[in-house]
Amino acid sequence: MTRYIGCDLGGTNLRAGLVDTETGEVSHLVIIPTQAREGHDVVMSRMAELFLRIIADSALPKNAIGGIGIGMPGVVDSEAGRTIFLPNLNGTWPNVPLAAEIRRQTGLPVSILNDVRAITYGEWRFGAGRGADTVAVFAIGTGVGGGLVINNRLHLGIGGTAGEFGHLTIDFNGPLCGCGNHGCVEAYASAPAIAAMGLKAVTQGLTTRIGELADYDLNRITPEVISRAAREGDPVARDIFEQAGFHLGIAIGNVLVTVSPRKVIIGGGLAKAGELLLGPIRRTLKERVRVAPVEHVEIVPAELGDNAGVIGVSCWAHERAR
Numbered sequence: 001m002t003r004y005i006g007c008d009l010g011g012t013n014l015r016a017g018l019v020d021t022e023t024g025e026v027s028h029l030v031i032i033p034t035q036a037r038e039g040h041d042v043v044m045s046r047m048a049e050l051f052l053r054i055i056a057d058s059a060l061p062k063n064a065i066g067g068i069g070i071g072m073p074g075v076v077d078s079e080a081g082r083t084i085f086l087p088n089l090n091g092t093w094p095n096v097p098l099a100a101e102i103r104r105q106t107g108l109p110v111s112i113l114n115d116v117r118a119i120t121y122g123e124w125r126f127g128a129g130r131g132a133d134t135v136a137v138f139a140i141g142t143g144v145g146g147g148l149v150i151n152n153r154l155h156l157g158i159g160g161t162a163g164e165f166g167h168l169t170i171d172f173n174g175p176l177c178g179c180g181n182h183g184c185v186e187a188y189a190s191a192p193a194i195a196a197m198g199l200k201a202v203t204q205g206l207t208t209r210i211g212e213l214a215d216y217d218l219n220r221i222t223p224e225v226i227s228r229a230a231r232e233g234d235p236v237a238r239d240i241f242e243q244a245g246f247h248l249g250i251a252i253g254n255v256l257v258t259v260s261p262r263k264v265i266i267g268g269g270l271a272k273a274g275e276l277l278l279g280p281i282r283r284t285l286k287e288r289v290r291v292a293p294v295e296h297v298e299i300v301p302a303e304l305g306d307n308a309g310v311i312g313v314s315c316w317a318h319e320r321a322r
Contacts, residue, residue: 002066003058005051005108006314008115009043009072011036011088015306016050018058019314021066024126026307028054036089040096043089048105067109068102069317071118071309078160081112111317114160115309119302120147121154122312123265127303132262136255137302138165138248140277141268143178144186150259154316166190168251188247191223191270197240198226208236227273241273245280252299253285256292267302274301 006026007016017029030050034043047070055062074086074093081099085092099110113121120129120137129135133152139145144166148155155162166186167179174183187193198221202211209229214220229237252264270277278299285294304311 002318003060003064004066004314004317005054005068006118006310006312006317007047007051007068007070008118008309008313009047009070009089010034010115011073014043014047014050015310016047016054017307017310018054018060018065019311021315021318024122024304024311024315026310028057029307029310030054034089039091040083040089040093040098044096044098044101045105048102051102051106051108062107065108067111067317067321068106069118069313069315070098070102070110070112071115071313072098072112073115076112076114076160078111078113078156081110083112084159109317109321111313111320113313113316114145114147115313116145117147117154117156117160117163118310118313118316119145119267119304119308120149120163120265120312121316122304122308122310123267123302124149124154124312125315126311127308128265128300129263132298134259134261135263135265136165136252136259136261137163137265137267138252139268139302140189140248140266140270141191144190145268148259148261154319165251165255168254170247170250170254185247185251189244189251194223194226194240194244194270195221197243198223198237201236201240206236209234210237223270223273227276230273230276238276241276242280244270245277246284248277249281249284250288252281253289253292256285256289256294256297260292261297263298263300265300265302267308271301 017026075084083093083096102110135149137147146165147163167184171183177184177187
């Protein structure tokens, strides 16, 4: 039995647990506040303390732990074990030697990885991607992240940037994206983009239950509220998800004709919308993709939930240790 510690470093919480990399089973899971405002030195010390606590709680000797994997939201140099730019953490963590510092404080080898690439690896090993040699993951939430497994290997590309699907251009005259480009799919199909469509519908006075379900508080119009309205048959809400699914379908179609994955996995918070989102994606692919075998590509929801990153980055650390 090979056990590694996996950690998902978020702007709000640290989520870490002990993972059996042969089965994907997670034990001794602990979630604590990141307290990112206190700076990277304090956060790294909290991480190290958390990892040592997990080992102590497991009653395993330290030499029974193969190492530590850490996934994080942003740009990292996996080879050097350094963070480059973490936009959701205080100070953005430029050139922080995270792997070396955690190893110094814990005595265990450390590997780091972008968080959605970690989710991708976890879903491929033990989730919705099992059995497929080539997989693409779209994680749809505040932004749109992604990852690729090609021929049974996690594909990172130059600097680990492969899989930034949220920044596929689907309309070169489109709206400005947070990355500085125009017309990225993230500007059309992220959670904020969907909420903005709901807000616009209500403020324009369209006939919809979205406002009622939000108690007519514009700040409470969320994708969850719009999803509920859509499930109750609201045509405006259903059209919002139809538009988001169409734009995602265009982006996914570009991935299909480039790498021809056997499975496309939809994860992130918006995956909870289920067929409201998956249905339009599938229809768009059938209508728009002509030179790739769409009928052989499965479009499926993610399976591992909030533990996908913890599992994936543990398996990545194990892979790196071989």
